[in-house]
Structures are given as structure tokens and as C-alpha cells.
Amino acid sequence: MSARTPDTDHEDMAGSDTIVRVRGLRNQFGDQVVHDELDLDVRPGEILGVVGGSGSGKSVLMRSIIGLRPPNAGQIEVMGVDACSGDPEDRLYIERRSGVLFQDGALFSSLTVGENVQVPLKEHYPGLPDSLRYELALLKVKLAGLPASALEKLPAQLSGGMRKRAALARALALDPPLLFLDEPTAGLDPIGAAAFDNLIRTLQQALGLTVFLITHDLDTLYAICDRVAVLADKRVVAIGALDEIERFDHPWVQDYFHGPRGRAAQQSQRRGRHVQGTQHG
Numbered sequence: 293m294s295a296r297t298p299d300t301d302h303e304d305m306a307g308s309d310t311i312v313r314v315r316g317l318r319n320q321f322g323d324q325v326v327h328d329e330l331d332l333d334v335r336p337g338e339i340l341g342v343v344g345g346s347g348s349g350k351s352v353l354m355r356s357i358i359g360l361r362p363p364n365a366g367q368i369e370v371m372g373v374d375a376c377s378g379d380p381e382d383r384l385y386i387e388r389r390s391g392v393l394f395q396d397g398a399l400f401s402s403l404t405v406g407e408n409v410q411v412p413l414k415e416h417y418p419g420l421p422d423s424l425r426y427e428l429a430l431l432k433v434k435l436a437g438l439p440a441s442a443l444e445k446l447p448a449q450l451s452g453g454m455r456k457r458a459a460l461a462r463a464l465a466l467d468p469p470l471l472f473l474d475e476p477t478a479g480l481d482p483i484g485a486a487a488f489d490n491l492i493r494t495l496q497q498a499l500g501l502t503v504f505l506i507t508h509d510l511d512t513l514y515a516i517c518d519r520v521a522v523l524a525d526k527r528v529v530a531i532g533a534l535d536e537i538e539r540f541d542h543p544w545v546q547d548y549f550h551g552p553r554g555r556a557a558q559q560s561q562r563r564g565r566h567v568q569g570t571q572h573g
């Protein structure tokens with residue numbers, strides 16, 4: 293184990309300016325180089341939006357950070373712990389403090405929502421009494437905005453939006469300070485997507501989470517992200533506040549932010565701000 297004990301988590305994070313630090317990352321599959329000399333810092337308490345073209349390596353980056361894909365080269369530090377050390381204790385340390393919502397939700401289809409949420413609790417804290425595990429699952433399901441009745445449902449009995457919420461409840465099961473979301477609003481209608489964005493923002497603020505959020509959804513970027521990282525040319529070509537990124541001179545960035553969908557998202561965000569200003573004023 294390379295660094296800290298659970299008791300020191302919050303103190304150390306409060307004093308540190310990165311919660312995830314990636315340096316010189318290289319990932320390749322056969323001859324295909326996906327990342328080369330990629331650097332990235334995620335700051336504690338932020339929602340970092342990660343964008344990039346299809347196949348630019350957003351999901352592979354997330355998988356490397358959470359330890360599911362050992363990189364070919366480079367260093368990854370999560371909460372001060374070396375994510376690439378190969379030490380099972382380091383892996384466990386990061387696993388217990390990271391909630392992950394995969395692109396497809398990845399719920400176990402034969403388990404109820406309640407059982408799904410209890411899976412990480414059973415795995416990491418096998419000594420917890422059943423009744424406490426049930427209460428914790430209920431709390432997470434409610435936090436994710438689902439009714440208590442959802443606990444007994446199978447994933448197939450839920451709508452797409454409810455399944456995302458169930459997967460979010462499971463991601464929150466261990467009270468992780470760090471949440472990874474891979475395209476959380478993909479497949480949701482615009483109203484459902486906006487509601488999910490709001491939920492993420494509310495939870496992030498209420499629980500003090502740091503969120504690494506992969507998305508193609510421009511509305512999500514404008515609505516909830518504090519900073520945005522752009523993946524292109526096998527690395528992070530730009531990272532910063534949205535207004536800085538919009539001005540960044542890169543062909544993909546210009547197409548993405550200044551194409552028709554980008555303009556529409558900017559306008560809708562400005563309208564939202566105008567309405568808020570009018571209401572408050």
C-alpha cells in the first residue's frame with residue numbers, strides 16, 4: 293500500500309489540488325495507439341466533463357483510472373495512491389472510494405434493484421447485518437430519486453431513465469468521494485436528461501463529490517460541468533472552463549462547440565441564465 297489510511301482521506305484531499313493525476317499515459321491495442329503522453333488532473337470537488345470524438349479514448353481513459361485497464365506506460369495516482377502498482381491493497385483502496393456508472397448501466401439483470409445496490413456492500417463489507425444493508429440500499433435508491441418500490445423491481449421492469457438511476461444508486465453504495473459517469477444521459481429524452489443532470493449536480497454539491505463525467509451531450513456540459521477536458525490526437529489537448537475551451541483553436545473543438553448543436557446548447561444555456569436572472573431580479 294503506497295499511501296494513506298482511510299482516516300486521513302478527507303483531510304488529505306482537502307489539502308490537495310488533484311484527486312486524480314495522470315502523467316504520460318499510453319494505451320495501445322495491438323498497433324492502435326489510443327493514448328500517447330496523455331496528462332490530466334482532476335481537482336477535488338469539481339465536475340469535470342470529458343469530451344472527444346467517438347473512439348478518441350474516453351472510456352479507455354476512465355477504465356485505466358479505475359484500474360480496469362493497466363496502461364502500457366505512464367503514471368496514474370488516485371487520491372494519492374498509485375493506480376498502476378498492481379498491489380491488490382491499492383486496487384481495493386481505489387475501488388472502495390470510486391463509484392462507477394458504466395455506459396450501459398451494467399446492472400445484474402437477474403437481481404432486483406435493491407440486490408444490485410447491495411452487491412458492492414456485500415463484497416466490501418460482508419460483516420454488515422442484512423437489515424443495515426437493506427436500509428443503506430433504500431437510502432441510496434432514494435438519493436438517486438427512485439421510489440422505495442423500485443427496490444423490489446428487476447432492471448427489465450424499469451424505464452431507461454429509472455435504470456440509470458438504479459445504476460447511480462449502486463455507484464453510490466459505498467459513499468465514494470469520486471464518481472465516474474460514462475455518458476449518463478445517453479439514450480434519455482431531453483427532459484429525462486436534464487433531470488438526470490440536475491440530480492448529478494445536486495448530489496455532487498450535497499455529498500461533496502468529485503465527478504469525472506464522459507459525455508457527448510452539450511447540454512450537460514453547459515448545465516453542470518465546472519471544467520471540460522478535450523481528448524483528441526491521443527491526449528488531452530485542452531482543459532479549462534467552458535468559455536476558454538470554446539475559444540480553443542482546434543478543428544474538433546471548433547466543429548463541436550460552434551457547429552449547429554453547440555450553438556443551440558449555448559443559446560439554451562444563456563436563455564436559462566436570463567430566466568434565472570429575471571426571476572431573481
Ligand SMILES: Nc1ncnc2c1ncn2[C@@H]1O[C@H](COP(=O)(O)OP(=O)(O)OP(=O)(O)O)[C@@H](O)[C@H]1O
Pocket residue numbers: 321326344345346347348349350351352353
Ligand atoms: N478491449 C479493447 N480491445 C481493442 N480495442 C479497444 C478495446 N477497448 C477500446 N478499444 C479501442 O480503443 C479506442 C478508444 O475506445 P473508447 O471506447 O475509449 O472510445 P470513446 O472515446 O469512449 O468512444 P465513444 O464516444 O464512441 O464511446 C477505440 O478505437 C476502440 O475500438
